[in-house]
Amino acid sequence: MRQIAPLNAASQVRRYLKLVCWLLVVLGPCCFGSGVRQATAATDDAAANPAPAAATKTSEGKNPKPDAKHDKIAKIRVIGQQRIEAATVLTYLDLQPGDEFDQHVIDRSLKKLFDTGLFADVDLVREGNDLVVKLVENPIINRILFDGNSKLETDKLKQELQLRERAIYTKSKVQADLERLQEIYRRTGRFDAEIVPKIVTLPQNRVDLVFEIKENKATLIGGIRFIGNNRFNSSILRSIIQTRESRWWKLLATEDNYDPDRVNYDRDLLRRFYLRNGFADFRILSSAVELSPDRSRFYITFTIEEGERYKVAAVTIDSAIKELTPDNMMPFVRTQAGDWYDAAAVDDSVEGLTRQAGTLGYAFTIIEPNIDRDRAHHTLAIKYSIKPGPKVYVERINITGNVRTFDYVIRREFRLAEGDAFNGTLLKRSEQRIKDLGYFAKVEVTNRPGSAPDLTIIEARVIEQSTGTLNFGGGYATNNGLFLQTGMTERNFGGTGQTVNVNAQLSAVNQQYDLSYTEPYFLGRDLSLSVNVFRIVQTVDTNQSYAQNTNGLTIGTAYSLSEEVRHAIRFTRKSDQISNVQSTASTYILQQKGTAQSAILGQDITWTRLDSNISPTSGLYVSVGADYAGLGANINYLRSRFKTGGYYPILPRLIGNLRMEAGNIFGLSNQLVRINDRFFLGGDNFRGFAVGGAGPRDSCSGDVLGANRYWVGTAELQFPLTSSDELGLSGRVFNDVGTSSGLNLNPAATPTAGCANNNSVVQSPAIRDSIGFGFTIISPLGPIRLDFATPLLRQPSDATQSVLFSFGQKF
Secondary structure, eight states, X not given: OOOOOOOOHHHHHHHHHXXXXXXXXXXXXHHTOTHHHHHHHHHHHHHHSOOOSOTTSOTTSOOOOOOTTTOBOOXXXXXXXXXXXXXXXXXXXXXXXXXXXXXXXXXXXXXHHHHTSOEEEEEEEEETTEEEEEEEEOOEEEEEEEESOOSSOHHHHXXXXXXXXXXXXXXXXXXXXHHHHHHHHHHTTOTTOEEEEEEEEETTTEEEEEEEEXXXXXOEEEEEEEESOOSSOHHHHHHHSSOOOOOTTOSSOOTTBOOHHHHHHHHHHHHHHHHHTTOTTOEEEEEEEEEOTTSSEEXXXXXXXXXXOOEEEEEEEEESSTTSOHHHHGGGOOOOTTSBOOHHHHHHHHHHHHHHHHHTTOTTEEEEEEEEEETTTTEEEEEEEEEEOOOOEEEEEEEESOSSSOHHHHHTTOSOOTTSBOOHHHHHXXXXXXXXXXXXXXXXXXXXXOSSTTEEEEEEEEEEOOOEEEEEEXXXXXXXXXXEEEEEEEEEEXXXXXXXXXXXXXXXXXXXXXXXXXXXXXXXXXXXXXXXXEEEEEOOBTTBSSEEEEEEEEEEEEEESSSSEEEEEEEEEEEEEEEOOXXXXXXXXXXXXXXXXXXXXXEEEEEEEESOSSSOSSEEEEEEEEEEEOTTSSOXXXXXXXXXXXEEEEETTEEEEEEEEEEEEEESTXXXXXXXGSBOOOBTTBTEEOTTOSSOEETTTOOBOOBSEEEEEEEEEEEESSXXXXXXXXXXXXEEEEEEEOOOOOTTOOOOTTOSSSOOEEOOXXXXXXXXXXXXXXXXXXXXXXXEEEEEEOOTTOOEEOEEEEEEEEO
8 A cells, every 4th residue: 555655844835825826716706806816826836936945046055157158258367387478378369358258269279279389288267257277388308318229329319309408398299209210210120129208307397308219130131032024133133223132241231221211212223224124014013021920031022024125116206396396306315216215215315305495495395205115016116295384483492301411502403493494304403413412322302283383392302321431542563562542531521512532642652642622612603612732752762763742732613514514724833842863863853853833724624424423324424624834933834635435334234434535745935844744654544554654764764754645545344243232242354555655855964874875765655455354342341442454565664563452431
């Protein structure tokens, strides 16, 4: 049976009121009239909606929340800041006293404060009609420390960080720097490197940021394989790419570390290699990278499709610009019918045509090589289409990756400037010029759309490398014995592009010292300035019967006449002293005893079209020079020189080189040419003979006298000595041929001691000839060069040198 709960006082009152209302409704019209109905209705509403006990307080005793639509901010208070002024904080807010409380505006202000990076925590809260900004400031970085790094120097790691000491600490920047450090270690092959950032809290809201590093072992390249190569064996292809397999003897090598960017570059190298050799359909299907189970080795597999080899059947030009006729433009095309297809020659043709079009006033010309394949006969027809292009200008040039080298050193190599008409050929030429500097291991120049359709932005990304060289060399000559040569060169001094060179050659009888400095862009112009101070000391020995002391200074400048022609001018002031002449010396040397002053003005004009100024494999060069000595000094002569050469790729990795040089000198004002101004043929310029060994000589004293004219030519073939370049071993065979003669002497000279007359000078215009071979080893100490040569044609009085070697180390 359900029980009825007892009524409380409130319930009883409500029941009573309802009873009274019912009586009023029934009796009201007849007893109280209409006014009773209104009262009854009001009483009934009050019973149905009873008021709370206190109308001005909530159940918790607090004021009710104001209406945000009508309330306004009375005051904005900032709390929690330590270093930052409250007024500075208020500038980031989109609110001010008097504004209404608007949650959207408050959220926007909150985001702006976070975006400053100054605060670890921000909160905007309402207290009454006040807006309170509660802040927790990010700390200041006191020091940045590295713990555990031994393979990479601390200074190098610091250069890669976005954060700096005395900067604001933020978690996002620390995470970005952490990723950058991990990337640097990956590029050195240390994929297992562990880096943990930690902070040490200091007083006054400061922290020390510590990167704890566990470098672990480098992950090296265990093997490189090729699938699908039928025309070229894997050893040849491994020599084409930059990545190398790890071997125990490669103590200082870095190319045997896995670098994904280098592998992508290897893909491009393979593609260019095949396209240069006629394989127009070549494709790289994949480049798979596998990590060994012990995580110590990477194995790379390139899957390729070679396709057929094509020959060029026809070359034509189709010009939509009336002034650029095929007859006028064809001389600038490098591809010829009957040749094997060469993509590099096509690119050179486009560059030459674009340059010529620009010369004729058509800067916005588009030149497209259209290739029509005849797959049945494996031939190609190349048509160069010339048409007007859209007018696009360079908006800006961005340069990244140059930690040591200044921006302007790279920027001045661009053939384009901000505001210039964009030209793809000039962009490619600019990239090659930056590579030719030799300052960077990798150079990539691209362009992307700018802020408007007619604007483009050029992006230049570089990776720096060592630019200093410490050289050691030596050799053995039959007349001088052993000699030692050492030198130090910095080609990018202080990141400015300037070259500083110090060299010394020492032997028992000869000491030579050189100190030179070159500024390639003097006063910011394409005008180089060089200064060279030199000293040569030669002492008396069994092969030289006099001492010679030369001190001098050379100041020179050079500038470009065109992209391929450069003009150099130099002035030399020197003092030559011949002393301690032995009684058995040649009378022609005894005549020149004493000191002579020379003032020499010289010039050179050089034309070059090499594919690379550092390691050329194709192209030509020609150089013509002349020197005039006089200008108030007591030595007067006119001297001229000529040099030319070319590189020819015969087969992949087989390069032919032909070169020749010649010179002539004659005295002015009835003067005879002094011994120190003559030409000495032998040594580096004529292997198989000692310096001056292939030229005039005094048969009585044995002194080398030098020649007034000479010429020498060389044919050389460079090739690998192994099926793979893994050992860094390459070889060469050569043939040097030449002669020197034309020595003019004083006929009234006293005969040399021990000679019956003054006809003791032996000189012959007969041609000398030598053959030899040599090899180069890329060792941990740097490249080692060793040459062996033997004369085939020589004169009885000639002095020979059978071995010449040198080695050097980069730093």
